[in-house]
Amino acid sequence: MSSGDGRAPGPLLLLLLLLALPRSAGRRRAVVNRSIPDVCATCHIHATCQQSGGKSVCICNYGFVGNGRTHCQDKDECQIGASKICGNHTLCHNTHGSFYCVCLDGYRASNNNKTFIPNDGTNCTDIDECEESGLCGHNARCVNTEGSYMCYCNDGYKLETGEHSFHQDENNVSCKEIGCGSPPEMKNGYIVGNYSVQPGSAVHYECREGFYSNEGKFSYCTENGTWEPATLSCKEIDCGKPWLIPHTTMTWDNSTTLWSRVYYHCKEGYYFNGDKNFSECTMDQSWENITYVCEEEELFSNLSIFNETCVRWQKKTGRLGVQEMYTFHVQGQRWYQKNFFHEMTFELFTHKQAPEVCLDLQPGTNYSINISMVALNFSLLVSMTTQITDPPFPEVEFVAVKGSAPLLRLRKAEDQNGPISLYQVIVLPLDLQSTFICDSFAATTFFSNTTDIKGYVAAEFQAKDVADNMSIALGDRHYYGKFYNAPLKLGQEYCVFLKIISEWNKVRTQSCVIWAQIKNLSPSLQYMTAVGLGSVAAVCLVLFLSFSVARSCLHRSVHPPPAAVACEAVHLSTTVDVASAGIASLFLETESVSLL
Template sequence: MDKRSITVIVVLLLCVIAGMPAAAQTLDVCATCHANATCDDKSDGSGKVCNCKYGFVGNGRTFCQDKDECQIGAIKICGQHTTCHNTHGSYYCTCLAGYSPSNNMANFIPNDGTHCQDTDECTTTEICGKGGQCKNLDGSFECSCHPGYRVHNGVEPFHPYKDKASCKVVDCGQPTSVEDAVLLSITGTTYGGVAMFVCDEGFVWRGGENSSVCGADGVWRGLTMVCEAKCGPVPLLANSEVVWHNRSVVIHRCVNGYHSWRGSSASMCGSSGVWQKATLTCIERKPPINHLFVLNEKCVHWKAEKYEEDTEVYTVTYIGYRDYQRSFHDRRKQSLSSKADQLEVCLNLLPVTNYSISITALSAKFTATLTTNTSLPVPPAPVVYYREFETPVPTLRLRRSANTLDPISLYQVFVLPVEGIMVFDCSSPGSPDPSSKSKSSSKYIAAQIHVTQVGTEMNFTVGDGLSYGGFYNAPLENGRDYYIILRAVSQWKAALKSSCVLWAKVRGTSYVLKISLLSAAASVGLVALVTLGRYSLTWFFKKT
């Protein structure tokens, strides 16, 4: 029944009582009190009244219900670190885990001053287990391990019930010795254990501590004794290490990166107590072929690493290819044998070619490889048949041989009108004038012909009015003197080289001609043949 229903009943009862005749008021009030109420005298002495007992609430007559004291909170009614428990007409308090009541009663009511105080769990023997040490906390405790013990299944600090962790004794295991020492005795392998050592037979104790102690971290420490052979410290050799020794013999070997050159690898302890030192010599290990390079695009040089008295057989293989000539393939091989440590092999490498050069030392079974690119040389000028003509349409002849540069080479025919002192630069581009067909007084290119289109011989007519390679072969003017120059040009990517040759003269009035030919070669054939290459030559022609 809720409070609202109880209130309605109380009001109805009061109304009934108020309407009753005076005779009813003589009833025994105490007889009407509720079972959980007491009948008490009114404070003014006017009669009796029904009051609910302690732990109940109501009007004392028709109802008295249980009062839940715990609803106001355990701390307020029971105090700190408590739990409140309501009962019919009363309540009681208990302490939380880690705390105990001051009156040592499990259940209490704090009206007598009883309260919950911290329980010191550390008073319980070995609550943390063997090797553990306890630390009390407010309402709890925690454990850690004593020196010589380490936590198992957890980390410090730990709670043995919550974390399931424990302390286990530290065991250092068998002690490790130092060089040339042996174990004499040991008290144990756990924390604090002591191991004693002595020098092995044939060795003497020169200093340091001869005992080792097992530490709290599980590591043996303290052993520093030095044992030396009767002949003294083991002899050391440059660039070597000791691979085995006893009291009288030491075996040496070269360290990584070095190899033995000559000499004995054993040091012996003599009867006089002096080491007879090994004579082993260790030298730096290098490839059998190193310092490989190509000089002047002709000769390959390398350094040989071997025993001086040995003869090595080498095979030199070189393969060439060209980016501009896919069908080109130059593969050749040479062999030689030598005792020298500095070697050179000169190769006939072709120009404008990418080469891969491999050198194999047969006995060492070692191959070294390098790559090199040859450069673009000055192209060879063809053999021309120089003549002087009096016709404005002269036909000129040349003869040539096939060359590996033919795919990137061409011939240009220059026409130079003779006008006083003239200068011709073999590297100049010239005045093409292929489309205007105008007759310029300066030099111009009359034709451009790819070398691959030329056979072993070629005839060319100057001034025939045709176009060759996009250049107009303009007719020559009557009554004027001309020099005809043939230029050979080779070009690959940004590199360009050329050479020039004087091919013919068309007669007219004689003047002085000065021709400066850069990067050209000169040759003379028949009447007069001048080849102009990387250098300049000057011809002076006087009037006859």
């Protein structure tokens, strides 16, 4: 307030104000001091009061996050991933305020505890389940894997399910012994002897009587427990039509299978001359030969065969000087060539007392010749077998090469002049090509390291084993038949012959043809490498010997006698020459073949 005259308040008023101010201020200060709370008392139950900068601060405990006073919630340590917080091959489990780790199946903790917290270096290591005996059961083996294991059947066993591997704890399976069971049946065939059903075993088939086969007769049990299909095909034996015998009638049921029989009977006016009057179909698919002949009154005699294909006879005395007409009916067959049939008919007019006829017959053939005197209705049957002649020249593609051995292709020849038995590949030095005689290689000779080589048989093949357009590699070091396919020598020149051999009725014939010429045979890459290594070895040997000689000289004297120096030089030279010769001979072919 103010006085009525506008002056300043009086001293009394100021005093009253001063007395009032301290008391009021003191009361306000007392109220403020009572409102400051105790910080540590306000910390969350999962928080700890700590001093920081002279002040009390509430901090959430390990494993919790929050402001420390109003909330401290659990921290999920596993959310960053088990491999990051626990390590590899683990599972992470969060707990209230903490966590723990466990190893995956197939692993164990290095501290051998079921759970761990990776603050001491604990990690999870693989468990070798295969240490447990018999884990996979009988006839099986265990293979440990990372964190697990697998079971595999032993050799000779397989799973019933057909799977390759298994877990014994997942399904109840077992390994059963592999077996092919009963072999397949063969039409018109049967099994010979005993057999096994184990893999690799073979069963042998044969055709039953009356059937034949030229194909494979074995079936093999495979690793999969199945039988390979046999290539055997049994075909029924068929002899075809039987022989015709003049002046006979046949009793025959038209059967041409094995052991079929045809009976012959002489016509009226003829009599039987021979050992039996029937012929049977045999295993070689031909009718057996018989000497059954129906003869009339003898009109000519002294019949003989000469020069293999010629016949002569004596005419009846009572018809001397009379011109006779003879008819010839010729039939030829081959046992080795079923589709071959040679037939011809011709007439002969002659007044000679001792006629002679030479027939144009095919080689390697069985002939039946019926000679008839037309005027007297008289016939005579003659059997004749011609010898084989040289087989046809081999059909080859001539090859001329330089530097390397060629790959030759063999074409199968036809049985034209007799049954072809063998094929031979013959190697000669090129300078002997003009002097080669096909018969000179008839002897059987093996490859030898001791004889002087002039030529040799490199390979021999049975005709039945030769496929058309078959490949032959010269010098492959294999045996073909009884002969060794020797490697060709470097720098040499060769000529190669192909020989075809026929054998029948104790007669052997052959034909040869030049197949290839090889010039300037050069070494292969492997040979050049070997020679290079040999040269390096020779140089090293020379250096070593030089060092040895020098060292020996130092130990003798400072001024050795000239004779000693010369001796050492000769010795060193000889050593080097021997070493060089040894190195050279090491990489050259030293094999040779016997001269036939």
